Amino acid sequence: MTGIQLILGGARSGKSRYAEQQACDSRASVAYIATAQALDSEMDQRIEHHRNRRPAHWLTIEQPLQLAAAIEQAPADALILVDCLTLWVTNCLLHEDPQCWPAERQALLDTLAKMQADGSRTVLLVSNEVGYGIVPMGDLSRRFVDESGWLHQSIAQMADGVTLVVAGIPMRVK
Numbered sequence: 001m002t003g004i005q006l007i008l009g010g011a012r013s014g015k016s017r018y019a020e021q022q023a024c025d026s027r028a029s030v031a032y033i034a035t036a037q038a039l040d041s042e043m044d045q046r047i048e049h050h051r052n053r054r055p056a057h058w059l060t061i062e063q064p065l066q067l068a069a070a071i072e073q074a075p076a077d078a079l080i081l082v083d084c085l086t087l088w089v090t091n092c093l094l095h096e097d098p099q100c101w102p103a104e105r106q107a108l109l110d111t112l113a114k115m116q117a118d119g120s121r122t123v124l125l126v127s128n129e130v131g132y133g134i135v136p137m138g139d140l141s142r143r144f145v146d147e148s149g150w151l152h153q154s155i156a157q158m159a160d161g162v163t164l165v166v167a168g169i170p171m172r173v174k
Contacts, residue, residue: 029077
């Protein structure tokens, strides 16, 4: 698995575990970029679960907002694993600066396009596929689903591979 890889799945689908296994199988050094924020005890437990599952020698970069900058700052020889895009989208949409999301989205897409053009890095991008449910009632929820879907489409177009994980089973889409 090389280049830009988008790994999608529902909550508890096994997408993170699949991405982590791909990173381990690569035998490369890994820079793990975590976008979650422990804003409540349940999220703190989720973060701790992910931390405990990762190899201790992986470099962990915690970055809830400036994802493109974190990717660019990762060591040049490292495989980059981002978990997860939908938490990052949420963080940006909820930020007090209304320009946070459009600016960070464009920065990420520009960074990925540069990486794709030079072909020297492997980036695994984990995200929740949120488009299978009903249209949410609230405007923020609808915006989240829309923005996540549009982001996934943009990344999938440039990605070398797209994998959908369902019930722990990876299915190659692209």
